[in-house]
Amino acid sequence: MKSWIIDRHLICYVIKAHKPDNSEPFKCRKGDEVEIVVGTPPLYGDKRICCVNSNGQRGWMPGKHFIRRIGGNKAEILRDYDSTEFSVDVGEELIIIWETSGWILCGKNRQRGWIPKNKIKKFK
Secondary structure (H helix, E strand, O other): OOOOOOOOOEEEEEOOOEOOOOOOOOEEOOOOEEEEEOOOOOOOOOOEEEEEOOOOOEEEEEOOOOEEEEEOOEEEEOOOEEOOEOOEOOOOEEEEEEEEOOEEEEEEOOEEEEEEHHHEEEOO
């Protein structure tokens, strides 16, 4: 499956609980410039990039569809990004909004958050 926007009405359910770490979510706005930091990506996807935003905050974000290199280790943010993760329990139903780099951006209760793709199962 391509890492691109998918059916906004696709429902999934949680098959493995997920509890985010306590770090502050990494946030960038469209048009921001970030520094790309060389490093090994975390467990849930090898297509994520470690960046430092204009506030000096360091965080991981999907590279594809979210950044465009503008020279050296600098990149421009192509769309707003917020790394907030959902805390979910087995059996919860979520609406899939976006899928990329082994993560799913989901909606529930008028909020959005990310969870690892391996913690959900899509309804057919």
